[in-house]
Amino acid sequence: MKIGFLGPRATFTDLAVRHLFPSVEATPFMTIPECIDAVEDGTCDFALVPIENALEGSVNITLDYLIHEAPQYIIGEATAPIQQHLMVHPENEQQWKQTELVLSHSHALAQCHKFLHREMKGIVSERMTSTAAAAQYVNEHPEKNLAAIANSLAAEEYGLSIVQADIHDYDHNHTRFVVLSKEKQALPQTTLASNGFKTTLVVTLPSDRTGALHQVLSAFSWRNLNLSKIESRPTKTGLGNYFFIIDIEQQMDDVLIPGAIAELEALGCSVKVLGSYPSFRL
Numbered sequence: 314m315k316i317g318f319l320g321p322r323a324t325f326t327d328l329a330v331r332h333l334f335p336s337v338e339a340t341p342f343m344t345i346p347e348c349i350d351a352v353e354d355g356t357c358d359f360a361l362v363p364i365e366n367a368l369e370g371s372v373n374i375t376l377d378y379l380i381h382e383a384p385q386y387i388i389g390e391a392t393a394p395i396q397q398h399l400m401v402h403p404e405n406e407q408q409w410k411q412t413e414l415v416l417s418h419s420h421a422l423a424q425c426h427k428f429l430h431r432e433m434k435g436i437v438s439e440r441m442t443s444t445a446a447a448a449q450y451v452n453e454h455p456e457k458n459l460a461a462i463a464n465s466l467a468a469e470e471y472g473l474s475i476v477q478a479d480i481h482d483y484d485h486n487h488t489r490f491v492v493l494s495k496e497k498q499a500l501p502q503t504t505l506a507s508n509g510f511k512t513t514l515v516v517t518l519p520s521d522r523t524g525a526l527h528q529v530l531s532a533f534s535w536r537n538l539n540l541s542k543i544e545s546r547p548t549k550t551g552l553g554n555y556f557f558i559i560d561i562e563q564q565m566d567d568v569l570i571p572g573a574i575a576e577l578e579a580l581g582c583s584v585k586v587l588g589s590y591p592s593f594r595l
């Protein structure tokens with residue numbers, strides 16, 4: 314079984330793979346599209362990528378790539394707690410307050426926005442492809458006074474010193490990761506017990522129909538189908554045109570979800586099932 318993940322080693326996604334599939338040697342890719350492409354071209358059987366963060370919201374590149382570029386299935390999800398730390402090269406530990414540039418993944422920078430505003434005002438931050446890519450870059454450039462925001466495994470892996478621990482702005486910082494596959498199939502065996510199921514739909518509303526979104530929501534509501542998330546993303550066909558990505562807190566069944574989908578289609582919506590899959594807490 315070959316699993317690709319958003320690398321390099323010691324990203325939060327790497328931590329999630331290690332928890333979910335401890336005995337698998339997974340393959341790092343530098344960007345989320347590269348992970349998804351690896352599944353598309355058969356280099357990997359599955360990919361694990363981040364999709365949503367509790368503080369910063371959706372990882373848009375993951376949603377957009379799945380909708381527009383590579384129609385893959387979500388076959389599992391895992392939610393993990395996220396702790397962000399500020400780290401520097403050991404040679405720069407004493408002068409970390411004179412850091413010139415803070416590097417990290419855009420979501421990690423956003424999760425520490427208040428810290429950066431309060432403690433590192435005026436210092437420029439720059440986004441990298443991942444937290445671990447930022448840590449690796451800081452390791453390779455001791456001559457520059459840089460800092461990275463990343464996890465403690467990245468500090469260890471890239472030989473950096475943590476100078477401020479737990480700098481994420483809110484305690485309940487969690488990220489959802491999804492396992493993607495080209496085929497609709499069961500998640501490979503994991504030692505963890507799942508804590509529920511979800512079904513994700515992508516719904517396109519008919520144009521110019523008054524109250525369409527209200528009618529869509531009522532198709533779920535009167536069937537008692539609980540929604541855990543609804544997110545809109547541009548269709549990229551013009552201002553005001555959106556897809557709705559809807560997570561239902563239930564596994565695909567024979568009656569309720571197919572009934573809701575048939576009702577949406579009768580309203581003129583197009584509906585795509587992105588997956589029906591088990592959820593895990595790491």
Ligand SMILES: O=C(O)C(=O)Cc1ccccc1
Binds near residue numbers: 319363443488
């Ligand atoms: O950059 C990483 O380490 C990732 O795996 C993406 C990410 C970034 C911030 C929080 C959770 C996941």
